[in-house]
Amino acid sequence: MKILIDNAEVECKEGDLLIEVMLKNALEIPHFCYQEDLGADGNCRMCMVEIKGQKRPQIACNTFVKENLEVSTISENIKEVKRSILELELLNHPVDCAICDQAGECKLQDYYMDFGLYDSHLSTPKTKKGKHIDLGSNVMLDQERCVLCTRCVRFTSNITKTNELGIIGRGDNSRVAVAPGHELNNPYAMNVVELCPVGALTSKDFRFKQRVWFLDSTKSICHGCSRGCNIYIDYNETKYSAEKVHRFRARRNNKINKSFLCDYGRLSYKELNENFNADVSHVKDLKELLKDEKKLALVSPSMSLQQLQAVKSFCKDNSVELFSLPYIDENFGDEWLKTNDMSANFNGVKELGINYDEDEFGVSLQEAHVVINFDHKYLKNRELKSKKVVHFTTSHVDSDYELIFVIADFAHDSGTIINCDGIRQDFYATKYESQNSRLVDILEELK
């Protein structure tokens, strides 16, 4: 079936939601309350369109397409409608973009440039509401910047079902709030910051740190557990400081994480910024060690398939017995995104037939003279008396060990991982070169 939007034919199915048809076809449709994974509420009135045969403008988030539908988003009338609604959205807004962290990714700013561009003619005092409200879980609220789209409220009531947030008051005194003496407290709380289309909810972790227009984004996969949530790594390098990752943002994937991340995963970007010094060892010293008979390697189950394959070949070539063990935390998982298996690619380990039998590993470890640790947390900073230990690591290890090779982390080494549901996903390296070598390159050198 085809419908007409601004005189152009658009393919869709009877009963599709108009706003979704438009978004799917990359057609411009301003909106606040509608969000792909929260649905529509119908309160913001920003997505109004003109529909042939209808006297009044209609909201696209509550219009279901049918045969012969003709939609206009550009007629003079509908432009004026959008302008007037935007004016009311902004009426009591403090317009403090200069100090607002949302600036640059704020829908109010975008729409003002698209549909507003009017001069303010407010001659009466603005409505005062609460500012700098610490909701808990790293989330700060500024009620004056809020457009009351209720995305955050619907997230806590419909998605996490934790119900911390609600609308209080009535009319122009309506505000998003937590109940007195209560706080926002759930393992997914920080999603509300990302869901907020304006600067009302900001992250304590990110605010005042970076202007978003100075950030680059890379498509990646969270390595916090085996769910494989899709993310953007937001990072940059400035004149006076080295490259730094500033945040993870959810990248929508309908099959896995929708538009959401857990707070643990979201904040796990910090590991990528850990600075540590290590004397980098020489490859030739490792070659020397490889002459020993009893060698064992343990590889991190969060390594990419490419890395695992390289490690596997290396071990085969050098007669190293190879193991991997999953990172299991029985207290981590939940019924939604978080899994008890905190390794990013344990399914990859299985696919490559790497031995993950814990008992066998224990026996072999006792007998081994040389232990090569490929970034596995289990062996990091662990006393292994009377053994020669080699670390390929992305994080700090005590320097007493025999040999240390610092390798590029997943933000600097693209690859593929398989999540807990068997979904194979690629992630990419940021545009800045890592100071550390890629594991596969080092292993190549060893050949």
Place this chain on the structure above:
Amino acid sequence: MITKIVSKNFEIPDSHLIDVALANGRYSSLKSVFEKEPQELIDIIKQSGLRGKGGGGAATGNKWQIVSDWDGVKYVVVNADESEPGTFKDRRILSLDPHLLIEGIIATCYAVSSNISYIYVRGEYEEFSDVLQGAIDEAYEKNFLGVGAKYRVDITIHRGAGAYICGEKSALLESLEGNRGHPRLKPHSPEPEFYFNEPTLVNNVETIASVPFIIENGADAYRAYGTEKSPGTLLFGISGNVNKPGVYEAEFGISMLEFIEKVGGGVKKGKKLKAVIPGGASTPILPYEMLKDARLDYENLSALGSALGTGGMIVLGEDASMVKALKNLLRFYHHESCGQCTPCREGTSWSDKILDRFVAKKATTEDLEILKSVSNSMNGKTICVFAPAASGVIDGFLKHFEAEFLECIV
């Protein structure tokens, strides 16, 4: 000019007591109700042309039919959230003849195959809902309600708590479900209202109270009153600058000026009539000059650019300040907006604040332009008709009395 159908027993002392009520004909229609099939009752209501008396004037029979045809557990909800300024008629029924309402509810429930009814009474009407509760208790005792009744109906009073918007039927149901009174998005095709997802009929108190007469006397007897398109009677309210404010039942289609003069006793202190808000605050004001041929029915007032609404007339005499009157109403809309839709939440507040500048005689020409523009922004862009009503109120005052607003511009 007075016709007494619904208000027949209002002046009988203690008619809220069941013995008095029974002695004066209450519950007598139930015999004819139970003799008929439910669909016959719906057809009679359709033929009578009964229109919703809560302000909208929609055809009651059609509403019944939709609920009757829809599968599910059915509910009948009586809207007694009477909060439209200038409207105070339903409380008369609740306190002076509650058994008429109960009788009407039983008939309505039977017609749409429902056994459960709620009466949503505005929170402020505590005294009147207490009287109503007493009547319900008595009706249970006499087996008109509950398990012992010929047709089981259970009635529960549900008190609001101070929110005008809960008079809007979908907001009322939200409130009845235990939520904030936010109106719901409107359906795209005819369907009933829903209470916890079950088909639900929402009718105004007076609408339900009109049912017993129609069932007992037939559709034609009802149509003998009023006009072709607005059949029957309405409990008209009259207040403001008049000598005899009150609630008076009259046929649709009578002359408004005659009603004000003869029934309302004319403008206080012999002053001249300046304007009338015809049917509750949300109906646009009409100046005296336009009222010469105004008649109290849906069609006539709509043709004049206003509406019959609830029939609660607010009369303004020659001394009334139109700027102050508009400010008063906009303060009301500002206070009562549910805050859900942007145009309403921000528009009602902004227009109220702008009026302060007019009242203070410190407005500018731009303020007047803004007021018109805000009014336009509120019209036809929201979930419910609250903001469009506020918009209509502003437009009415500015259309007919702009000169008074211009006088407040510095």
Place this chain on the structure above:
Amino acid sequence: MSFSFSQENSIKIASLLNRYPHKKALILPLLWFAQKQESYISEDAIGHISEFLDVPYMHIYSVVTFYTMFRLTKPQKRVIEVCATLSCELNGSEDIKAYLDENYSKDFEVIEVECMGACSGAPMCAIDGKYHENLTTKTIDEVLK
């Protein structure tokens, strides 16, 4: 500090429970009982209702703040609600409010409210839920004496 309904109210509540298809519908009735019992709705009362009905605390708090008749703080004085909407204003509600402020504000909290549906008795006020209509300064004195 903990809240529980009085025995009398508990009986009423028990009989209301089978009147509604879902417990959640009892939020407004229970808030009314709580307010009648304590003259306002305390945090403990909200907590109690939340547990009793198995409805989130925030939902009930949000509902309380929507309806103007619910009070979250204990009134220090008896409340006089003076209707200030149009029919009352046209009949002198401003004078009534001023008179009450001047003569009775020591013992009463005088507040303006929107239309109470008593326009034919304008000006009017409500005290403890009871309407007093056709007010004059003289009748106010009689009522409040």
